[in-house]
Structure formats: structure tokens, C-alpha cells
Amino acid sequence: MAEVSLSGITRRFGDTLALDDVSLTVPDGAFVVLLGPTGAGKTTALRMVSGLDRPDAGEVHIGGRPVGGLTPAQRDVAMVFQQYSLYPHLTVRENLEFPLKSPLLRTPRAEIDRKVAEVAGMLQIAHKLDNRATNLSGGEMQRVSIGRALVRRPSVYLMDEPLSSLDAKLRADLRVELKKIQADFGATLIYVTHDQVEAMTMATHVGVLDQGRLLQFGAPREVYENPVSIQAAARLGQPRINLLPADLFGDAPPRAATIGLRPEQIEQGAGADSTVVRVERLGDQTRLHLIYRDHALVTVTDPHTPLGPGDLVPIRPRQPFYFDAAGARVA
Ligand SMILES: Nc1ncnc2c1ncn2[C@@H]1O[C@H](COP(=O)(O)OP(=O)(O)OP(=O)(O)O)[C@@H](O)[C@H]1O
Numbered sequence: 001m002a003e004v005s006l007s008g009i010t011r012r013f014g015d016t017l018a019l020d021d022v023s024l025t026v027p028d029g030a031f032v033v034l035l036g037p038t039g040a041g042k043t044t045a046l047r048m049v050s051g052l053d054r055p056d057a058g059e060v061h062i063g064g065r066p067v068g069g070l071t072p073a074q075r076d077v078a079m080v081f082q083q084y085s086l087y088p089h090l091t092v093r094e095n096l097e098f099p100l101k102s103p104l105l106r107t108p109r110a111e112i113d114r115k116v117a118e119v120a121g122m123l124q125i126a127h128k129l130d131n132r133a134t135n136l137s138g139g140e141m142q143r144v145s146i147g148r149a150l151v152r153r154p155s156v157y158l159m160d161e162p163l164s165s166l167d168a169k170l171r172a173d174l175r176v177e178l179k180k181i182q183a184d185f186g187a188t189l190i191y192v193t194h195d196q197v198e199a200m201t202m203a204t205h206v207g208v209l210d211q212g213r214l215l216q217f218g219a220p221r222e223v224y225e226n227p228v229s230i231q232a233a234a235r236l237g238q239p240r241i242n243l244l245p246a247d248l249f250g251d252a253p254p255r256a257a258t259i260g261l262r263p264e265q266i267e268q269g270a271g272a273d274s275t276v277v278r279v280e281r282l283g284d285q286t287r288l289h290l291i292y293r294d295h296a297l298v299t300v301t302d303p304h305t306p307l308g309p310g311d312l313v314p315i316r317p318r319q320p321f322y323f324d325a326a327g328a329r330v331a
Pocket of ligand 1: 041
């Protein structure tokens with residue numbers, strides 16, 4: 001496995017700046033999740049590492065060597081896309097074996113069989129090994145695509161929303177498996193997702209992209225607890241961070257335009273009254289929708305709460321974030 005670094009990567013498509021001077025280092029064995037709204041540049045960043053696309057400026061290094069002149073195969077990366085890409089005329093087993101049969105690798109037969117069985121078991125597709133790839137559901141095809149990457153031990157795995165087409169149970173299982181692969185094999189992974197549960201549970205580091213710029217790069221807890229801006233703060237946390245006028249609860253620091261409150265930053269039972277609008281029971285979380293001085297906010301509460309619409313709950317901020325008018329953190 002290998003360290004991956006991007007230095008000053010810029011990529012334009014006409015007037016669109018898909019990546020704007022992005023620099024980041026993915027340590028060897030790290031699981032990096034790229035987060036950001038649609039069009040932020042996440043897929044473009046992966047394509048820069050894979051060699052499927054080239055930067056207008058900047059350099060990518062894998063394992064310490066510049067890879068600008070190398071093809072995807074020469075870069076020794078394994079990719080999984082949101083859209084499965086299988087060989088339709090081959091069986092599941094043949095699709096999984098394919099990467100191991102490269103003449104360069106010369107993998108012994110017994111080793112191929114062992115790896116295919118291991119990966120098929122992990123992805124819960126062992127019973128489908130002799131099916132043609134076309135005789136599978138969408139979720140099964142996607143698992144085979146993931147399997148085709150996992151039979152190999154490349155320098156780096158690149159994954160673009162690989163779990164988004166799977167049902168919730170399988171997604172949860174595969175989150176655990178991917179994390180295990182990373183931990184067991186010391187694999188370096190760069191992974192794009194919109195799903196912040198994936199980011200919080202799997203990532204050693206998250207990179208928050210917005211309009212082609214890397215806003216923040218760090219451990220998921222670090223980005224959650226110490227966001228540099230509104231854009232970074234809004235990427236993590238369910239329910240989303242509440243963003244309200246800075247002085248809504250009283251004095252605000254100089255230059256603050258917005259106060260940011262995650263659920264745990266709203267103390268209930270002290271302060272001034274808010275009115276309960278709705279209690280939303282989601283099973284693993286009970287959300288409280290409140291109105292405070294004409295502003296709506298959402299927090300979480302005890303699953304056994306007796307509160308209901310119209311009830312009053314005193315609230316006050318606890319160690320809130322403050323942001324300036326441009327969204328940068330000021331306190
Ligand atoms: N081949 C291309 N031609 C023209 N514009 C492109 C091309 N690829 C990407 N872009 C533009 O570059 C920007 C970044 O796109 P990218 O696909 O990297 O975003 P993303 O963060 O992966 O978004 P999503 O979450 O929707 O997949 C977007 O504005 C997109 O329209």
C-alpha cells in the first residue's frame with residue numbers, strides 16, 4: 001500500500017473550475033472520505049489519482065513517485081464506481097478472477113480460488129458464483145464490482161459511492177467489511193460519498209470539498225467538533241447543524257454573523273422558552289423540532305420524552321460555533 005499526495009491540483013472544464021489548487025496527503029494505510037455537495041469536485045479528484053483524467057496544473061504522487069505520465073494500470077490502483085462495470089458475458093467467478101489473471105501477476109490457481117472464495121463470502125455472493133453477470137440484481141452486480149477491486153492488493157483503492165445502490169442492511173454490513181479490510185491489510189483507500197454515516201464510521205480522515213476547493217482535511221471528529229467554516233460544519237451531523245442569527249441568544253463575538261448549534265450544543269431545561277412544533281421518532285433517534293423567537297431549529301431528545309406540540313422547552317447554547325458573514329469560523 002502507499003501514501004498518495006496531491007500537490008496544487010487544478011482542473012478546469014471550460015469555465016468550471018472543478019478542482020482549484022487542491023493539495024492533500026493521504027497517509028499510507030489511511031481511509032480518506034471525500035465529502036461535499038454535488039459538483040464539488042470529488043469524482044474529479046479520484047480521477048486525478050486514478051489516471052483516468054489529467055490535471056491542468058499540479059502533481060499526483062503515489063508511494064512517493066510522480067505518476068503524471070503513467071496509465072491507470074501502471075499506477076496500480078483498483079477502482080470501484082457507483083455504476084457497476086462488469087463483463088456481462090462472464091460469470092461472477094470469472095469476473096472476480098479477471099484482475100488476478102493478468103499475465104503480470106501470475107497468480108497461482110489455488111491462490112485465485114482462495115481469494116475469490118474469500119471475497120465472495122465477504123460480499124455475500126458465494127451462492128451466485130456460477131451465474132452470468134447479467135443474471136444478477138443491481139445490488140449483486142455492484143457487490144461483484146466491489147469484489148473485483150478487493151481480490152487485488154493495489155497501491156490504493158479508489159471508490160466512488162460504491163455502496164449507494166445497496167439496501168440499508170447490506171450497506172451496513174459492507175461498511176464493516178471495508179473498514180476491516182483497511183485495518184487488516186493496511187489498505188490505503190480514497191472514498192467518495194454523500195453519506196455521512198459512511199464518513200463518520202469508516203474514515204480515518206475526511207476531506208471536505210466545495211466548489212473545487214479543499215475546505216478542511218482531518219479526522220472526522222476533528223471536522224465535526226472543530227469545523228473551519230459553515231460549509232465544513234454542514235457536511236457532518238444528523239440532524240444538520242442549526243444556523244441562526246449570531247445574536248439570537250444574546251451577545252455574540254465581534255464579526256460573528258451566524259451562530260452554529262449542533263444538537264449537543266443546545267442545552268434543554270435552561271435559558272429562554274422555545275415551543276415544540278413536532279417530535280419526530282426515527283427509531284435510533286428522537287428529534288425535537290422547535291421554534292425559538294420565530295426561528296426553526298432541530299435538536300435531539302430523550303426517546304421517552306413526554307413532550308408534544310405546543311409544549312414549552314427552555315433552551316440555551318452550550319459552547320456554540322460562530323461564523324462571519326462569509327461563513328468562516330470566528331469563535
Ligand atoms: N468531463 C467533464 N466535462 C465538463 N464538466 C465536468 C466534467 N467532469 C466534471 N465536470 C464539472 O466539474 C465539476 C466537478 O464535478 P465532479 O463530478 O468532480 O463533482 P462531484 O463532487 O463528484 O459531484 P457529484 O457528487 O454530483 O458526483 C462540476 O461542476 C462538473 O459539472
